[in-house]
Amino acid sequence: MRLSDPGGGGVPFLGAGGAARTGITVSAEGGHHMAEEYVQSLARGLAVIRAFDAANPELTLSEVARATGLTRAAARRFLLTLVELGYVHTDGRLFSLSPRVLELGYAYLSSLSLPEVALPHLERLVAEVHESASVSVLDMPDIVYVARVPTSRIMRVTISIGTRFPAHSTSMGRVLLAWSPPAELEAYFSRATLERHTSRTVTSRAALEAELGRVRSQGWAMVDQELEEGLRSIAAPVRDRAGRVVAAVNVSSHASRTTVESARRDLLPPLLAAAARIEADLHATGAGPRTALPATGP
Numbered sequence: 001m002r003l004s005d006p007g008g009g010g011v012p013f014l015g016a017g018g019a020a021r022t023g024i025t026v027s028a029e030g031g032h033h034m035a036e037e038y039v040q041s042l043a044r045g046l047a048v049i050r051a052f053d054a055a056n057p058e059l060t061l062s063e064v065a066r067a068t069g070l071t072r073a074a075a076r077r078f079l080l081t082l083v084e085l086g087y088v089h090t091d092g093r094l095f096s097l098s099p100r101v102l103e104l105g106y107a108y109l110s111s112l113s114l115p116e117v118a119l120p121h122l123e124r125l126v127a128e129v130h131e132s133a134s135v136s137v138l139d140m141p142d143i144v145y146v147a148r149v150p151t152s153r154i155m156r157v158t159i160s161i162g163t164r165f166p167a168h169s170t171s172m173g174r175v176l177l178a179w180s181p182p183a184e185l186e187a188y189f190s191r192a193t194l195e196r197h198t199s200r201t202v203t204s205r206a207a208l209e210a211e212l213g214r215v216r217s218q219g220w221a222m223v224d225q226e227l228e229e230g231l232r233s234i235a236a237p238v239r240d241r242a243g244r245v246v247a248a249v250n251v252s253s254h255a256s257r258t259t260v261e262s263a264r265r266d267l268l269p270p271l272l273a274a275a276a277r278i279e280a281d282l283h284a285t286g287a288g289p290r291t292a293l294p295a296t297g298p
Contacts, residue, residue, distance in 0.1 A: 044070060048078045049087065049101060054158070058094040105162055114247055115147040115161075117281045118238075122149040122249070125274040129267055131253045133274070134159070135238070137246070138176035140184070141192035143167050146247070168194050168208055169201050171223040171235035172248035177208075178215040179237060179245035185212075201226040220268060222260065230255050234263050236275040241283045249275050 051059060051067040059067070065075040079095050082088035086100045114135065122133045126149045135147040142164040150159070167173025167188070177185060194203045202208050215221040222234045235250035251267045258267070 044068070044074065045078050045082070048075065048082065049097065049104075052095075052097050058096045060094060064095065113285070114238075114282070117285060118147045118247075118249065118278050119149070121274045121277045121281070122147060124277075125149075125249075125251065125270055126151060128270050129251055131251050131258070131267065133249065133251050133271075134172070135247050135249050135278075136172045136176070137248075138167060138173070138180070139164070140188050141167055143170055143173045143176060143248070165227060166192070166195065166197075168192060169197055169223065169226040170250075171221045171233040171252075172250045174211060174215050174221040174223065175235045175237050175248040176245065178212040178221065197227050198225055198229050200224060220272065222263065224260060225255055232258055232260070232263060234267055234271060236271050238275055238278050238282070240279075246282075247278075249278060 047068045047070070048064060051064050056063070056067075061072060061076055061079065064070075064079060065072045068075060070078070079088060079090070083090055083095075087098055087104075088101075089096050089098050114137075118135045122135065125133045130151060132148070132150045134145055134149075136143040136145050138144075143166075145159060145161055145163045148159060148161065165173065167177055177188065180188065189205055194205070194208065195201075196203050202211060211221075220234060220236045222232070224232050227233075231252060232255045233250050233252035235248045237245040238247040238249055240246045249271065251263075251271050253263065253267070
């Protein structure tokens with residue numbers, strides 16, 4: 001299976017998590033950039049950073065050029081600039097990211113107080129259900145993990161802060177999509193590739209829209225082995241004071257120890273209670289992501 005991850009290895013905000021990618025090309029996607037406002041050199045520099053991931057922690061100049069679509073000369077200029085700034089190390093042949101790159105991701109996370117608010121509630125939830133719990137936000141077309149308390153490892157890919165997964169095949173992604181405004185949801189469908197990861201993955205727009213309607217109606221989402229065989233997860237929305245869905249919280253378990261029925265019976269009530277506690281703290285502190293998703297459902 002291919003886990004979509006437009007980011008780089010282990011670097012929050014820029015994208016991470018060791019998920020497989022087919023390459024990073026530089027373009028002005030999104031339709032929000034006026035030609036005179038789009039700084040191509042910045043986009044290229046970020047693409048060079050994102051070329052590195054858990055599967056490719058060290059790259060040659062040629063490999064960076066190939067991954068980014070840049071010429072060797074351009075890739076060399078960007079790499080040497082990043083070396084000079086302290087974001088990249090090199091031994092003369094191989095290049096790798098330096099720990100300083102973390103500053104780029106954690107600058108975002110430090111301004112996003114949601115992780116600090118959510119973490120104690122995730123810890124309490126994990127202690128209660130003895131399964132891993134996480135919080136993520138939507139960065140179309142993916143979800144991005146911003147807080148996590150793991151137990152045993154249940155996926156082939158290591159999940160950490162900054163890990164990205166495709167929204168359509170994850171429980172948190174479906175929660176976040178379900179309460180996205182119509183214009184954003186339409187933009188998602190025009191951009192996303194509803195790729196099949198297992199035999200159970202929903203891959204048609206009509207089927208996914210039906211699932212999202214069910215999520216809005218019941219107030220939570222369950223995904224049964226659609227991202228990876230054996231992985232079952234259940235998620236609930238987290239709303240700000242205005243009632244907008246700003247994040248999702250989930251519990252994930254291996255299918256060998258949790259049936260759909262037991263997940264609904266044993267995991268859902270503690271999950272909903274944890275989501276309510278996170279919301280209460282968000283409301284009290286005014287904390288939350290910088291970009292909130294307006295609620296369109298009940």
